[in-house]
Structures are given as C-alpha cells and as structure tokens.
Amino acid sequence: MPERGIVSSTAMLVAHAQAGHLEDAKRIFDAMPAVNVVASNAMLYAYAEAGNLRIARRMFDEMDERDLVSWNAMLSAYAQAGDLHEASRLLDRMKEWNTVSLTVLVAAHGRAGNLGESKRIFDQIQDHNVVSRNAMLGAFAQAGHVSEAQSLFDSMLERNLEWNLVSWNTMLDGYARLGFLDYALELFSRMKFRDLVTWNTMITANAQNGYLGKAKSLFYQAQSRDIVSWTAIVSAHAQHGEITQASRFYLSMPERDLAAWNAMLAAFAQNGHSRTACELFPEMKMVERPDDVSFLLILHAAGHLGEVSRGLSWLASMSSDYGLTPRKLHYSCMVDLLARSGYLSDAQALIDSMPYVEDAMEWTCLLAACKGHKDVHFGALAAKRVLSLKPSNPGAYVMLANVYRKS
Missing domain, CATH: 1.25.40.10 (Tetratricopeptide repeat domain)
Incomplete structure (x- = not known):
C-alpha cells in the first residue's frame, strides 16, 4: 500500500x-x-x-x-x-513515564477512595498541568476532603495556573455530593461558563436533598437537558410523593435508560403503587436489561402485595436469566415477603440456606410476622435467634410477648 x-x-x-x-x-x-x-x-x-x-x-x-x-x-x-x-x-x-502516566493513576486511586496513594503519586509529577490538578481535585472531592480540594482549586485561580470548566465542575460536584448546597450555589453563581454537567450537578443535588422547587427551577433554566436531567426531576417528584407529576415527566422523556426506568419503578414501589410497579417491570424488561437495583425494587413491591410466587420467580430469574448474583438485601426482601404472607417455615428455610451470614434483621422480620399469624412456635424460634445474634435487643422480648398475647 x-x-x-x-x-x-x-x-x-x-x-x-x-x-x-x-x-x-x-x-x-x-x-x-x-x-x-x-x-x-x-x-x-x-x-x-x-x-x-x-x-x-x-x-x-x-x-x-x-x-x-x-x-x-x-x-x-x-x-x-x-x-x-x-x-x-x-x-x-x-522504562519511562510522563505526566499522563501518573495522572491516570492519581484519578484511578481517587475513584477507588485511596486518597493517600493519589497524593503520593501526585507529588511525584514534576510537570503538572490542568488534567493532573483536576485528577487530584477529584480525588479530594471523592474522599470528602472539601477543604483540601478548595485549597487546590483556589491556588489554581489565585496563581493564574491553568484551569478549565472541568475544574469548576469537579469542585461543584464535591460540594453537591456532600450536601454543602450553599457553597455549591455560591460557586455556581460565580461560574462564567456552564455546561450540561454543571446544570445536571445542581439539578441532581437539589433533587436528592429534597429541594423540589429549586430542582425544577434549575431544570427549566438549563439551556439543554439530557437523560440525567430528566431522571433527576422524576426522582425529585417521587421523593415528594408527587407520582402523577413524576409519571408526567417520565412519559415526556425523549429517551430512557436503565436509570430512568429504575427511577420510575422506585417512584411506584416506594409510594404505595406496588401493583403499577409490577405492571411496569415486564414492560421495562422488553427494552432494558434489569440490574440488581431493579430486582430489589420489584421484590419490595411484591412484598407489599403478598405476591409470593412472583417474588420467588423474580429472585430465581436474577441468576438464571440475567447472570446477576442476588445480594443479601434481595434475600431479606424475600424472607419478609414469605413471612408476612404466612409461609413461616419457608422463610426460615431461606434464611438458613442463603449464601450470606445471617443477622438479626431477617429473624426480626420473621418474628414480627409471627404476631400477625399467631404462631408461637416460630415466634419463639425467631426470638431465640435474634437474641443469639443481638443479645442487647430488648425489643425481641417485647415482640415475643405480643406473639403469646395474640395467640
């Protein structure tokens, strides 16, 4: 050639x-x-x-x-x-490395929460640039060391060092994720340039902290929006129990990803619309591959409806159909569903057979269910297991006394 x-x-x-x-x-x-x-x-x-x-x-x-x-x-x-x-x-x-080589590791250790290693490698860099400083800025923010992040950020501005919009967005995200919304808002107001990441950071931060009005105001002010913006506003309405509004925004989304589907699934499952959540899940599976969060939400919904067979089917489907390993929370949801539906022996069998170390939570679920089903035998068994795992729990005695009183 x-x-x-x-x-x-x-x-x-x-x-x-x-x-x-x-x-x-x-x-x-x-x-x-x-x-x-x-x-x-x-x-x-x-x-x-x-x-x-x-x-x-x-x-x-x-x-x-x-x-x-x-x-x-x-x-x-x-x-x-x-x-x-x-x-x-x-x-x-x-045999040789440069600023790029070390910056890659500064950022990687920062994402992993290894702040000390990020600082050690950062100090080895002889020719710093905006990318290396942003990597260290992100490591500080990720670890919650806001004061050190702010010091580095200020030094970049005061000494006229190279900086860019990534620097501002990294600092903004650090404040927002840690709940320092006043500082985030002050920094946001100082920004001469903003991009979609900037707006999404502020919309999401206000949504997650319960400031629905502010989140909506920012959503409508943003010059452009993407799937993150829409998902944040859906979640914000859901957190306030405004399911109709959450659904309206959800249906207006120009596109949806797994996070968007999960947000709407959570809105229904956690606000008393469990049956709607169960109806949405099969629709979701037609276009998106559910993850462990999806299954946790749908098991939660099934629990409120007493849908034992569907719950067991979904738990089995995680591994057989999607290659997902159920976490302990998935098993706990299923134990609660079985116990509340009166399948006390099955709930006990699942606790004993699950591939995780049992704790007091599962047995407390079983003990609580025994009161409603007036089952002294399983109530005594569950109380004994709760106390063996958590001897200082006086609530187990009270719950067992209630089981005896109701039987």
Whole structure:
C-alpha cells in the first residue's frame, strides 16, 4: 500500500476508534497490509474503551513496536477497569513515564477512595498541568476532603495556573455530593461558563436533598437537558410523593435508560403503587436489561402485595436469566415477603440456606410476622435467634410477648 494510503487508513482508524466504533476500526485495521505504531495504538485504545481488556492486553503484548502512548493506553485501560494492581505492575515495567502516566493513576486511586496513594503519586509529577490538578481535585472531592480540594482549586485561580470548566465542575460536584448546597450555589453563581454537567450537578443535588422547587427551577433554566436531567426531576417528584407529576415527566422523556426506568419503578414501589410497579417491570424488561437495583425494587413491591410466587420467580430469574448474583438485601426482601404472607417455615428455610451470614434483621422480620399469624412456635424460634445474634435487643422480648398475647 502506498504511503498515502497508509496515512489515510490510519487517520480513518483513529477516527473510528475515538468515536467508539470498534467493528469499523477493526475492519480497517485488518485490511491494512502494513501497520504502524499509531494504528496499533488506536486499535489498542478501541479495545480498551469497549471493555475488551483481555484482547487489548494480548494485542499490547504482541506489538512489534511500542511507544509511550502504547504503554499509557494499556495503563489507562487497567485503571478504568479498576484493576489498580495490574496498572501499578505495568507502571513498574515502564522504562519511562510522563505526566499522563501518573495522572491516570492519581484519578484511578481517587475513584477507588485511596486518597493517600493519589497524593503520593501526585507529588511525584514534576510537570503538572490542568488534567493532573483536576485528577487530584477529584480525588479530594471523592474522599470528602472539601477543604483540601478548595485549597487546590483556589491556588489554581489565585496563581493564574491553568484551569478549565472541568475544574469548576469537579469542585461543584464535591460540594453537591456532600450536601454543602450553599457553597455549591455560591460557586455556581460565580461560574462564567456552564455546561450540561454543571446544570445536571445542581439539578441532581437539589433533587436528592429534597429541594423540589429549586430542582425544577434549575431544570427549566438549563439551556439543554439530557437523560440525567430528566431522571433527576422524576426522582425529585417521587421523593415528594408527587407520582402523577413524576409519571408526567417520565412519559415526556425523549429517551430512557436503565436509570430512568429504575427511577420510575422506585417512584411506584416506594409510594404505595406496588401493583403499577409490577405492571411496569415486564414492560421495562422488553427494552432494558434489569440490574440488581431493579430486582430489589420489584421484590419490595411484591412484598407489599403478598405476591409470593412472583417474588420467588423474580429472585430465581436474577441468576438464571440475567447472570446477576442476588445480594443479601434481595434475600431479606424475600424472607419478609414469605413471612408476612404466612409461609413461616419457608422463610426460615431461606434464611438458613442463603449464601450470606445471617443477622438479626431477617429473624426480626420473621418474628414480627409471627404476631400477625399467631404462631408461637416460630415466634419463639425467631426470638431465640435474634437474641443469639443481638443479645442487647430488648425489643425481641417485647415482640415475643405480643406473639403469646395474640395467640
């Protein structure tokens, strides 16, 4: 292939890789009779972005030529996947590294909550830039160290260091997530430029903290909205018990993702509309693959309706149909459903057989149900288990006395 053809093919490959078009990138890559390091790096990036870490590593190991971009791409792939052990091992093998290499690890350790490691690596960077400072800013905010984040942010402004909208949004998100809405609002008012991330941060923060009016005001002020904006306002109305309004916004959404479906499922399940939640769930499964949150919400709804067979079916479906491992909360919901529906022996059997260490919560659910069903035998058994797990719980004696009184 002439040099011009290689250059144009490489340019097209890079474009497809950066756009996330893995199949198109692979088709161009496979058709190239001669591959240069730029093309290999682009393909490596495409595999990593698609989450194909194993294929990316195999390609990296088989590359005839690697440059610093190759090493940084593989390093970033491990960091994004949360495999910090392998990322650190790869860094140790690198003959040279730059600000990008270390910044990747600063950000990764920050996301993992390893603030000390983020600071240690950050201090090793000799040539800081806005990206490295933003990574450290995010690590401070993630760990809840707002004062240190603010100090770094202020130093970037006061000393005329390079900063960008990401810096402002990172600081804003730190305040918002920790509930410091007054500080977030003050920072928001100082921002000369705002993007969709800015608006979504403020809408979500006010929605999650119960400020429905402010969340709606920001929603309507935003110059553009996306699925995050719409989902936040649906959840805000649901938290206030305004199911009709939540449903209206939900139905007006131009598109929906799993988070949006879960938000509406939660709105129905947690506000006394359990039957509607159960009707929505099959509709949801036709367009979205439910996650463990979806199943937790629908088991909660089934519990309020006493839908034992559907609850058991949904619990089994998690692993058999979707490859999800039920968490302890899923089992607790099912125990509560069985017990309240009068299936006391089945509830006990599920507690004894679940792949988690039992605690007082499950047995307390069973004990509470025994009062309504006037079952002294299971009541005494449940009370004994509660007290063996939590001896200082006087409520178990009171609940057992109520069982005897009702029987």
